[in-house]
Amino acid sequence: MTATIDTLGSAFAELFSQAQEQGLVDRELDSRALAITLMGTLHGLVLHRSLDPDIDISACGDAMRAMYQGIFRTQSNAA
Known part of the structure; x- marks a missing residue:
């Protein structure tokens, strides 16, 4: 499992690096x-969903999107 997490983490880190090069992050x-933070957020959401199957995943996705767009984006892309 550690290898899978490392591979996924590396893939996310590379995506964030590319987004940084494009001026998006x-x-x-x-x-x-950033990759570790994203994976931690996703893992936490999975954990909460396992404890409470009534969680609105769509609403959580909307909240995550707003959070990441507001926090990680550069000022020129935030508008």
Whole structure:
């Protein structure tokens, strides 16, 4: 399982690096830390869903999208 998490983490980090190169994500943020944060958020959502099957996953997705767009985006792309 660790290998899978490492592989997924590397893939997310690479995607964040590419987004940083394109000016879509703040270059001052560490791409690996962004990947770990995203995976932690997803794992937490899975855990909460396993404890409460009535959680509105769609609403959680909307909240995550708003959070990540507001926090990670560069100022020029935030508008």
